Amino acid sequence: MARSFDIRAQPGFATIAMFTFFLLYLPIVTLVAYAFNAGNSIAVWEGLSLRWFVSAANNDIVQQAALRSLIIAVFAASISTVVATMAALATTRTKPYRGLTFKYAFINQPLMVPEIVTAVALLIFFSRIKVWTGYSGLGYLIAAHTAFCIPFAYLPIRARLEGMDLTLERAAADLYATPWKTFRRVTFPILRPGIIAGFMLAFVISLDDVVITEFVKSGGQDTLPTYMLGQLRRIVTPEINAIATVFLAISVAIVTVFFFLNRKKA
């Protein structure tokens, strides 16, 4: 037999693919490498050191921004996961009813409008409320984050629910379980992986947000991303790289867990 002919091969495609992966990781690797630079600059390599991690960890402003990011993400992800679970229960495993499409559109709306547009709309709305009520706490940021986290929490929960049929719940009801008990003992345990996935997605999305936070925050309410955005205007030291590296590590860890959770299910 002559040389085998691979019908799947296309000339040059593998090379371009390798180039793409190189392109995807070169900037990240560079960024992380300079976080370990002993020197003061992000241009000249002066040897390996952890000094910028130490300096970032001891920076009060960074500490506060990190704490604020975490508080907002925990609240936004928790609230959005709870309401998204309820919404998912309300929009799956049913005959189409009037208003169902409307609900889908409504829930997914934050995904469809450019973030900058939502950001300035919230700036307008919240600045008015700030004047009326005099309140300028973290509540605005939590509310804004919760809203755009809902579709991200909703998607995996809904996907999980759609794979479940109603037989177990019907059986529970036949055995005189109240609707709440049915949910607690039957629906929730099966749904749990979806809920965890939804929470993690919402958490990462909230933690990562720059644009909406930048416009909604009041003075002195920087989160880690908006702090970094502000710093990029000045002379950048490897401290920013160090913060970014830690941030990166957290995101990657969460995504990896998410990836393996989803894989087990399949």
Place this chain on the structure above:
Amino acid sequence: MASAQETARGAERQDIRNRWLLSAPALIIIFLAAIGPLFIMLAYSFMAKGDYGDVKFGQFSLDGWFSVFLQRDIFDDTVSLADAHLTIFWRSVRLSLATTVVTLLLGFPTAYFIATRPAHKREVWLFLVTIPFWTNLLIRTFAMQEVIRNEGVINTTLLMLGVIQRPIQIMYTDTAIMFGMVYVYLPLMVLPLYAAMEKLDFRLVEAAYDLYAGRLQALRRVIIPLVKPGIIAGSILVFIPSLGAYVTPRVLGGGKNLMLGNLIELQFGQGRNWPLGAAISITLMVIVMTALLLYVRSATRGGAENNG
């Protein structure tokens, strides 16, 4: 019998009511902190601008909308096109299109490469695409800056190799913005392309070769038409966020090379022209929504054709 039917209908009505109650919190939150403010912004775009930002509340004016594309000469009141705004609109559209094309040229072979790996290896490659996707957008933009700066990886390498004598200025140009957007949005192109290619039936490709098609012909006449929905989905997913990009042009464009997102911010900051900012925002939103609607319509029509 009638009563049984009525009970059933009653139960159904009860079920639907419960479903509305269950979804109410999510709908209310999204209404209050996402959709509602858009309507307030629409109202603001029709008000007179305040002297120090904000608006003169309740005072009707079309100035905001007028200034989106037009300007009035301060001396003789002649109306002309607002060149500065048109330049920014054009730059946004041009850079977004360029980003879409480049991500497609890189993403198509990459997605194809992943889709043609053995099943157990695909997941790993896919995971490698997903990781940058879930990394903070600002961090990825900053990482791009590390590569294209005058002292960055590209320039240092080229200088060392002696290809160039002094660094090429990439930062703070339109090219820098495009590089950044390609980098940031590339996974959004690869993932839907992969989803389409994973389902590709290679027996059809084999049939093409049996009929004496060359590689290029098989690609052009069989593979590309079959994965077209993925190409369209990827292009939409890249084009839309590019058009509304804010962080990438702000960091890599350096204040001079504005895109629509930065023009909007400017009106709410130094520009102190909230009605104009609101009007541009709504214009941007309408463009994006139209693109999405066209896509949804073509996708559903495509689906119907495939079923028919």
